[in-house]
Amino acid sequence: MHLKRKRKLQQLLLLTVGSGLIIGLILYALSENINLFFSPSEIASRKAYPVQRIKVGGMVREGSLERANDSLQVSFMITDYQHDLVVYYDGILPDLFREGQGIVAQGQLQADGAFVADQVLAKHDENYMPPEVSDAIEQASAAANATTEQTDL
Amino acid sequence: MAHFKLPRWFHQLGSPKWFYQFAGLLQPWLALISLVLLFWGIMWGLLYAPADYQQGNSFRIIYVHVPTAILSQSIFMMLAVAGAIGLIWKIKMAFIVARACVPIGASMTVIALLTGAIWGKPTWGTFWQWDARLTSTLVLLFLYLGILALYQAISDRQIAARATAILSLVGLVNLPVIKYSVDWWHTIHQPATFTLTQKPNMPAEMYLPLIVMVSGIYALFVLLLLLRTRNEILAQEGRSGWLTKLLQEGHA
Numbered sequence: 001m002h003l004k005r006k007r008k009l010q011q012l013l014l015l016t017v018g019s020g021l022i023i024g025l026i027l028y029a030l031s032e033n034i035n036l037f038f039s040p041s042e043i044a045s046r047k048a049y050p051v052q053r054i055k056v057g058g059m060v061r062e063g064s065l066e067r068a069n070d071s072l073q074v075s076f077m078i079t080d081y082q083h084d085l086v087v088y089y090d091g092i093l094p095d096l097f098r099e100g101q102g103i104v105a106q107g108q109l110q111a112d113g114a115f116v117a118d119q120v121l122a123k124h125d126e127n128y129m130p131p132e133v134s135d136a137i138e139q140a141s142a143a144a145n146a147t148t149e150q151t152d153l
Numbered sequence: 154m155a156h157f158k159l160p161r162w163f164h165q166l167g168s169p170k171w172f173y174q175f176a177g178l179l180q181p182w183l184a185l186i187s188l189v190l191l192f193w194g195i196m197w198g199l200l201y202a203p204a205d206y207q208q209g210n211s212f213r214i215i216y217v218h219v220p221t222a223i224l225s226q227s228i229f230m231m232l233a234v235a236g237a238i239g240l241i242w243k244i245k246m247a248f249i250v251a252r253a254c255v256p257i258g259a260s261m262t263v264i265a266l267l268t269g270a271i272w273g274k275p276t277w278g279t280f281w282q283w284d285a286r287l288t289s290t291l292v293l294l295f296l297y298l299g300i301l302a303l304y305q306a307i308s309d310r311q312i313a314a315r316a317t318a319i320l321s322l323v324g325l326v327n328l329p330v331i332k333y334s335v336d337w338w339h340t341i342h343q344p345a346t347f348t349l350t351q352k353p354n355m356p357a358e359m360y361l362p363l364i365v366m367v368s369g370i371y372a373l374f375v376l377l378l379l380l381r382t383r384n385e386i387l388a389q390e391g392r393s394g395w396l397t398k399l400l401q402e403g404h405a
Binding site for chain 2: 012020024034039096121122123124126
């Protein structure tokens with residue numbers, strides 16, 4: 001390659017790698033601020049304080065959803081499978097809110113360690129399938145559970 | 154060091170005359186291919202692909218959202234590579250192609266952001282969150298708009314082409330940030346469904362229409378790129394001999 005072009009190529013590589021390095025370091029330094037939400041473990045290790053308005057996120061624990069009979073008040077537990085966090089919310093939950101699925105809630109951490117949310121957003125995972133397939137999987141796992149219960153007896 | 158020689162077609166692509174005529178030959182075929190693929194893909198995706206078990210029919214916007222989002226990033230890659238080729242080998246055509254990429258890439262980014270917002274409302278419950286994936290894609294749009302603005306701000310065509318090529322090379326760092334944002338940080342956007350190393354988290358009856366749509370939109374991009382590049386050649390080479398000759402023969 002011509003010497004002049006080689007030098008130009010080196011300059012451009014230096015420019016690209018250099019700017020990449022700068023942005024990379026900035027993002028690394030900011031990493032905790034780039035996160036959209038705190039996980040229950042981060043709440044447990046006191047990375048957020050009760051006065052702050054924050055977002056928390058995690059999986060809704062199976063069987064933890066409780067609805068009030070006479071209002072829209074709900075409570076549920078979110079988890080990252082290491083720590084749990086109780087969330088109270090008064091309002092309409094998004095359509096995709098389900099036990100076992102991820103959510104992001106915005107609100108305030110209380111002194112007693114619970115979280116009072118004024119907005120609940122649903123996350124969905126990267127898996128897509130037709131309803132018949134998910135029904136078939138559920139039936140298969142139910143059948144598998146039934147047989148293991150029988151053998152346990 | 155070893156002597157590095159570029160192949161012949163590379164130099165031919167660098168000639169505006171050759172490019173203009175070759176692109177003219179390709180255009181009708183690309184138009185046909187992209188029309189057929191996009192029509193086939195959108196019909197298959199919207200009418201025949203099964204609904205999702207969680208999201209129902211609203212997931213079908215994936216057939217527009219994912220192809221435009223992929224393209225918004227590949228076009229930026231192409232823009233930066235074309236700019237680098239122009240800077241290193243001083244090839245005028247590379248700069249013209251880079252210039253033609255910008256508005257198409259900006260449009261794809263706008264469509265990806267809009268369809269994402271429309272998809273976000275019924276599924277997440279919000280049009281917009283300042284999460285890393287959404288914000289870095291917005292930065293991509295601002296990079297495209299910044300490059301457009303820089304072209305407009307510099308009246309000397311050559312200096313404008315060089316300055317924007319450097320800006321696009323610096324902006325290249327945003328691409329891995331967009332790609333890995335969902336893995337590096339807590340985001341509301343889900344991680345990638347398709348990876349090179351693993352089976353897609355989606356059955357074939359859902360991803361085949363998506364592949365058709367992605368191929369269709371790539372074909373559409375190449376078509377738009379050739380159209381814009383030919384226009385740019387006409388604007389820049391308006392008074393050159395070969396073009397006048399072509400016009401007189403009625404081939405242009």
